[in-house]
Amino acid sequence: MAGDTTAPAELDRPWTNTSLSPQERARELVAAMTLEQKIAQLHGAMDTIDIYSMKADTAEGMEQLAAQIRVERHVAAIEELGIPRFRITNGPVGVGMGDGTPSPPATALPMTIGLAAGFDPALAREYGTVIGSETATLGQHVLEGPGVCLHRTPISGRNFEYFSEDPYLSGVMGVEVARAIQEHGVIAMAKHYVCNDQEYERFRADVEVDERTLRELYLLPFEMLVKDADLAAIMSAYNRVRGTYATEHRYLLHTVLREEWGWQGYVQSDFWSCRSAAPAVNAGLDHEMPDAKWLNEDNVKAALADTSLEIETVDRALVRRYTQMFRFGQFDRPYDPGEIDAEGHGAISRRIGEQIAVLLKNDGAVLPLEPGVQSVVVIGQATYVDEACLGGGGSSKVDPLYTVRPMDGLRDVLQTLGSSADLREVTVADDLSNLAEAQAAAATADVVVIMAGLVATEGADQPDAHMLNDQDRMIAEVGQVNVRTVVVLKDGNPVLMPWIDAVPAVLEAWNQGAEDGHVVADLLFGVVNPAGKLPTTYPRSWADTPFAGHPERYPGTDEGAGYPVLRYSEGRQMGYRWYQAQGITPLFPFGHGLSYTTFELSDLAVSPERTDGAAPLTVQLTVANTGDVAGAEVAQVYLELPEAAQQPPKRLVGFCKIWLEPGAAERISVTIDPAATNHPLSVWDDGAHDFVVLPGEYTVFVGSSSEDTPLSATVTID
Known part of the structure; x- marks a missing residue:
């Protein structure tokens, strides 16, 4: 055809046409695939390992298990279609187990719980930049992180991977880490969706949690990442939620993620968390890792034959993942691993560590x-x-x-x-x-x-x-x-x-x-001044926690189901909310952190004083360094909702970290936007099936920890 400048290769393989949108390219590719090729791309290519026969109840046991699975974490390439070997590496505290034997070394960063103690989105951005850069340098496509489950129990084995007991702090920091990772052409994968808040019996346990608690706490940081970070992928959890495995939970994987949040990314199983073929894919699981325990040819073809699974649903799963791969240029980027800037990234790690x-x-x-x-x-x-x-x-x-x-x-x-x-x-x-x-x-x-x-x-x-x-x-x-x-x-x-x-x-x-x-x-030795704040509460004794005398909350009880059932019956009274609602003074409260200098917060002003609940609130105050050395203070903004909201006393809705020289003072401002993805003024309403703002008096508290909030002001919502 006269004037046609399309190359012959693009005519034969239209998905290579970079002028098409990522989703259009993904659809063209899937349309050209055979059934066998499609099935081969639904799962990872690691040799099957029966982890259920392995015991890993200790750190040493986990290291031995890790050594056995420290091999290729990938989806096999299909060269005739130009599909690259899809390389996946673990996180979220640095580039962990990647694709290769052995996994390539990387910068060992501070744990994520420590990063959250920085109360500083800029630090989270630097942290994610190191991880994203190194993942890209090592030729990997996916970083399995950040992890945004909450510190429900003080003893959870993966609290170090998660940010905080507070959903807002976890969401703010997680958004910045995910954004930074994805700026390097790497897919960020938030995990573990959802309520994987303990490791005990994680393959079997069922979490029973009411909708309001689920929405206001445990789903909230995932919602923030989906909406604010344009997140590419989510990893589903091992556990059951309300009796259904997270990998087969249509309400969570489809209704919430797709219909309500409008998310366009793809869902990967945690390793060996997939429990079925047709039920999982129908529910919204798109990719099984690390192997084909369930999404293999025999199972998928049988499901297609008996119509428990439709080929359009298989295509949907692949289009979702390929769309993200095309979005980040991963089909067009050759595998060319380079050398990490160990000295430069080590200096960043040191700077982050000193501030947290x-x-x-x-x-x-x-x-x-x-x-x-x-x-x-x-x-x-x-x-x-x-x-x-x-x-x-x-x-x-x-x-x-x-x-x-x-x-x-x-x-x-x-x-x-x-x-x-x-x-x-x-x-x-x-x-x-x-x-x-x-x-x-x-x-x-x-x-x-x-x-x-x-x-x-x-x-x-x-x-x-x-x-x-x-x-x-x-x-x-x-x-x-x-x-x-x-x-x-x-x-x-x-x-x-x-x-x-x-x-x-x-x-x-x-x-x-x-x-x-x-x-x-x-x-x-005071080369730097500590500036961190606790992202989780330190109790005086186990008796002060929500779990003392409540085995149904943790580690769960067998209620005739044949597996442990954990009841989140403490509801929204989790973390510092529990201690405040129960009138218990912890050893060190959420948000606590001293300095080698002293600070004074003063002159609080909140406007408007009366609103319809839609206008943003502006919180202003003065922070002064009243000591002898430079340092940083984190002004924390908490909100007490009207009595009709039936909420614990305070929820974190904003914070601002400010560095000041001795004797210096600065006026700072924090905006509380009712339309923000953390729903700061809202509560979940089961009847409306949505977050709603209730009329009444709201008290704004400002201070240096959840327990130390000397400044307050009242806002009336009509």
Whole structure:
């Protein structure tokens, strides 16, 4: 045809025409595929492994399991159609298990729970940029993260992968991480959808949760990612929800995601969470990983033959995934893995790590330590003092490009400060058999730094909220021999602290990753000022939690179903909402975090004072640094709804982190938009099947934690 400039290859393979939309290209490709090719693309290509015969109740067990499955995480290529090998890597705390044997090393970042403690979307953006860049550099197409389940229980094995107990904070940080990942041509995959809030019996457990609690808490961060991050993919959970497996849950996978939220991405199963062929695909599952346990030729062809599955539904699943692959240019990008900028990304990791540490206690201003101190003894068990604390056992564990050990980091920083302090280390045996040696060393040192914590793991919840190996006794007995004892916690979960009165200072550093040694040293010696806030509540005792005396809430009870049933009967009273509603004072509340300086919040103004519930609210206040060193404060905005809303006392609806020099003050503004995806003024109404704003008086609280909110103002909604 005269004037036709379409290349012959594009005429034969119209899906290669880049002038078409991603969805149009996807439809053209699927239309050209044989049934066998379609089925081969519905699933991963890893050899089938019977994980149900494997036991992984400990961190060591998970590492052994991980070693067995540390092979190609991909969907096989179809060269004649130009379909590339679809490479998938785990997250969300860095580039974890990727496609290859072994998985390529990457930057070991701080755990996600620590990132949330930064209360800073800009930090989340940097975090996601490192992950997205490295995923792309290594030639991978998908990063399985961020994880936005909530910290419902303090002992969940994957809290380290999740942000927070608060859905709004989790959503804000998750949106920035996902956006940054996808800016590098990589598919971000939010997980685990939904209510995978515990690891105990995760393959079998059923979560019973009312609709209002589900919408206002557990679905909310996923809704924010879908709507605000233009999210490409979601990973479904292992567990049942209201008796139906998450991978077969049409209400969640279709009604909520597609019809209500208008989402256009694709749903992948968590590894081996797929439980059927036709029911799963009909419900809205688009892709089975890591193999073809269910979506294989025999099952799919049989389902098509008996019409329990339609070919149009199979096509729909493939079009959804290919649309995202075309959207990010993955068909047009050759596999050409490069070299990660280890030094540059390590510097970013160090900067992030230093801004997320939380100063929990600092009686007598023991911290920061003076560089002129004569002697420092570092005491702790090997995991926390001998090597960098990478944290995060299980499939998301990162193989680090390098690490900085605690003692090496201290030496580097002290040398930079020109200090001649004598450093000594005592590694305490896990059975505390040499505790007397540690006490003797502590008694003669100017300063004692105890490093303690825990490394949680996928596949197993902690037995309780105490640190393992009797570390509580280690801290209590070492702390009592030296009044200048600092505890540095390296963990991915809130821990009980029966020893809290025995030490004057506690710094929550989290599982820091590669730059552990440098980060902790910078914080201890005041090179940087701690600026983190707790993203989850630290209880005084297990008896104060919603689960004491309530096995139906956790770990669940067998109600004749043949599997554990977990009842979220605490409802919306989860996290700090529980403690406030019950009048229980936690050890350290959500949002708590001290500084080496002091701050004052004042002059709160909220406008308008009366509204129809549709206009945004503007919250303004002045933040002043009243101390002697530069630092950051996080002004947190909470809202109390009218009594008719039947809500816990406060919900987080906004925050602003601001850095100030000594003596400086700045007026800040936080906007609370009723139309925002977190529905800040709304409650879920079952009758309307929607979020609604109720008339009445709303109280705006502003402060430096969920418990410390000295400023307040009232807004009336007509």
